[in-house]
Amino acid sequence: MAGHGGSKTVIYAALAGNLAIAVTKFAAAFSTGSSAMLSEGVHSLVDTGNGSLLLYGMHRAARPADRSHPLGHGRELYFWSFIVALLVFALGAGVSFYEGIVHIMAPEPVANIKVNYIVLGLSFLFEGSSWLVALKEFRQQKGREGWLQAVRSSKDPSVYTVLFEDSAALLGLTVAFAGILAAELLAMPELDGAASIGIALILGATAIFLARESKGLLIGEPASPEVQKKVLAIAQQDPAVRRANGVLTVHMGPEEIVAGLSIEFEDRLAAPEIEACVERIEAQLKKEMPEITRLFVKPQTSGTWEQRHKLIESASD
Numbered sequence: 001m002a003g004h005g006g007s008k009t010v011i012y013a014a015l016a017g018n019l020a021i022a023v024t025k026f027a028a029a030f031s032t033g034s035s036a037m038l039s040e041g042v043h044s045l046v047d048t049g050n051g052s053l054l055l056y057g058m059h060r061a062a063r064p065a066d067r068s069h070p071l072g073h074g075r076e077l078y079f080w081s082f083i084v085a086l087l088v089f090a091l092g093a094g095v096s097f098y099e100g101i102v103h104i105m106a107p108e109p110v111a112n113i114k115v116n117y118i119v120l121g122l123s124f125l126f127e128g129s130s131w132l133v134a135l136k137e138f139r140q141q142k143g144r145e146g147w148l149q150a151v152r153s154s155k156d157p158s159v160y161t162v163l164f165e166d167s168a169a170l171l172g173l174t175v176a177f178a179g180i181l182a183a184e185l186l187a188m189p190e191l192d193g194a195a196s197i198g199i200a201l202i203l204g205a206t207a208i209f210l211a212r213e214s215k216g217l218l219i220g221e222p223a224s225p226e227v228q229k230k231v232l233a234i235a236q237q238d239p240a241v242r243r244a245n246g247v248l249t250v251h252m253g254p255e256e257i258v259a260g261l262s263i264e265f266e267d268r269l270a271a272p273e274i275e276a277c278v279e280r281i282e283a284q285l286k287k288e289m290p291e292i293t294r295l296f297v298k299p300q301t302s303g304t305w306e307q308r309h310k311l312i313e314s315a316s317d
Contacts, residue, residue: 009133011051015051015055017127017130018044019044019048021123022048025037025119026038028115028116028119033109034116037120039099039172039195042091050084074252074253077157081157084210088203088210089211096199103193110189113180113184120176124173134159152213155221161210164206167206178195231261232244234288240274241281243302244261244264245263245300247261257293259292260296261295262300262305264299264302
């Protein structure tokens with residue numbers, strides 16, 4: 001699939017950072033007994049696995065269409081993005097919550113506490129570097145849209161998934177630091193466990209948001225209004241087209257769109273002339289909009305299109 005060079009760079013940067021951080025956090029957790037640090041280690045390990053799954057999804061999505069999948073495999077990326085969200089919730093949030101409960105019920109003072117502070121500081125530095133790479137890529141993609149609107153309209157989950165995971169990681173590190181520090185200053189080891197529960201809540205909220213966005217992509221989201229207008233404009237330019245009534249689109253992948261055009265042709269045209277017109281439109285779309293990977297054209301009067309389009313609009317209200 002075209003257009004994933006920046007996405008892969010973001011994921012590779014996150015993978016390298018998360019793997020190194022996970023090993024460091026686990027070593028610190030086992031040497032100090034900190035619940036929050038163990039939760040952070042699990043969090044980084046899950047993020048490492050998630051990055052690998054996103055790369056795997058991008059690889060699978062790049063396969064060409066075949067007999068079993070005539071419209072291509074682009075939605076594989078959306079499927080694995082959904083799995084990533086489930087793993088963040090089940091493993092990241094679940095283990096963190098469990099660890100928090102255990103350490104609140106049976107609190108133990110954290111040993112070698114300076115080790116935790118050093119590891120948290122280094123982790124924040126590495127996570128922040130990965131976050132900046134993801135933020136830069138996402139800014140380039142979102143253009144002038146607002147942050148939340150850009151996520152909702154984005155058809156490439158690989159970048160914003162890494163961005164949200166890194167953001168959750170930075171928040172988790174902040175909570176872990178606050179919990180460990182409070183446990184030390186107040187001599188209340190239960191606060192270390194409370195920090196784990198706080199990390200679990202952050203991860204749970206992140207997972208729910210990512211799952212919701214991935215669900216929409218899996219079900220099928222339309223192309224942007226700008227893309228639809230351009231498709232109609234290209235079709236309307238052909239002299240054999242009386243009116244390009246409308247277009248139905250669905251994303252099969254970030255750069256793979258299937259479009260269905262409703263066109264009212266000139267009445268004088270014979271079947272061979274209509275076929276030639278469709279071929280011209282397909283060729284022009286391929287030249288100007290390579291993301292339109294499949295095009296279906298339906299000869300239809302404007303009245304019929306408007307009637308059926310109103311039914312679709314009323315069903316979505």
